[in-house]
Amino acid sequence: MPLIDLANPSRFLALTGRILPWLAGATAILLAIGLYQSALAPDDYQQGATVKIMFIHVPNAWLSMFVWGVMSLAALGTLVWRHPLADVAAKAAAPIGAAFTFLALVTGSLWGRPMWGTYWEWDARLTSVLILFLMYLSLMALWRAVEDPSRAARAAAILTLVGAINIPIIKFSVDWWNTLHQPASVIRMGGPTLDKSFLWPLLVMAIAFSLLFITLHLAAMRNEILRRRVRSLQMMQASRTVFSSEQSASTKMGTA
Numbered sequence: 001m002p003l004i005d006l007a008n009p010s011r012f013l014a015l016t017g018r019i020l021p022w023l024a025g026a027t028a029i030l031l032a033i034g035l036y037q038s039a040l041a042p043d044d045y046q047q048g049a050t051v052k053i054m055f056i057h058v059p060n061a062w063l064s065m066f067v068w069g070v071m072s073l074a075a076l077g078t079l080v081w082r083h084p085l086a087d088v089a090a091k092a093a094a095p096i097g098a099a100f101t102f103l104a105l106v107t108g109s110l111w112g113r114p115m116w117g118t119y120w121e122w123d124a125r126l127t128s129v130l131i132l133f134l135m136y137l138s139l140m141a142l143w144r145a146v147e148d149p150s151r152a153a154r155a156a157a158i159l160t161l162v163g164a165i166n167i168p169i170i171k172f173s174v175d176w177w178n179t180l181h182q183p184a185s186v187i188r189m190g191g192p193t194l195d196k197s198f199l200w201p202l203l204v205m206a207i208a209f210s211l212l213f214i215t216l217h218l219a220a221m222r223n224e225i226l227r228r229r230v231r232s233l234q235m236m237q238a239s240r241t242v243f244s245s246e247q248s249a250s251t252k253m254g255t256a
Contacts, residue, residue: 067097
């Protein structure tokens with residue numbers, strides 16, 4: 001099936017209905033493997049057992065930025081290419097991205113308390129991730145505040161593209177400013193610096209969480225498409241009711 005065919009909501013629903021059970025199964029298996037490997041990973045010589053929070057924190061932190069990137073592409077699809085499912089993809093991704101960002105903030109605070117002596121510090125990385133979380137909430141509020149879906153989609157797309165400026169700030173904040181966070185140790189020019197006993201469980205968990213996002217995103221898109229169809233049917237029914245009432249009133253007046 002060509003990708004352009006997925007612009008048809010009916011074909012999208014049919015395809016995702018077939019692949020979602022397989023995606024959910026693969027996600028569950030990888031999560032189980034990743035959690036098992038994370039439990040078997042050795043304690044760090046400095047951080048002790050608290051280092052294992054990394055296996056939850058880091059994938060959530062990565063995905064918090066990745067989801068905004070997906071929404072930015074969807075925003076271009078809405079504003080430039082007028083793709084019929086672009087705004088559906090953006091709206092469905094926002095709550096999932098907010099959840100990943102929230103988990104990144106919470107697990108980061110739990111990890112930071114024994115290492116830094118505080119749950120929170122207003123450094124560049126922490127502050128920029130908090131701003132990202134607030135932007136997710138703003139987008140979700142915008143979708144709810146604007147009743148017309150097309151107007152809401154355009155406004156959300158503009159806000160998403162403006163907010164994308166924050167993504168490179170989050171990524172490079174540890175290089176540009178003096179922060180509590182250590183520099184990148186996995187995605188870096190010289191290659192990963194993590195020991196393999198930590199690197200492999202982390203990569204498995206990252207793939208598992210990525211599959212989790214894809215599964216949840218496709219399911220949320222399906223729900224949004226179906227919700228819009230129900231709304232359209234309700235509006236059509238309401239219009240028919242109003243038309244029938246007006247026609248009945250006109251008939252009575254003509255008879256009188």
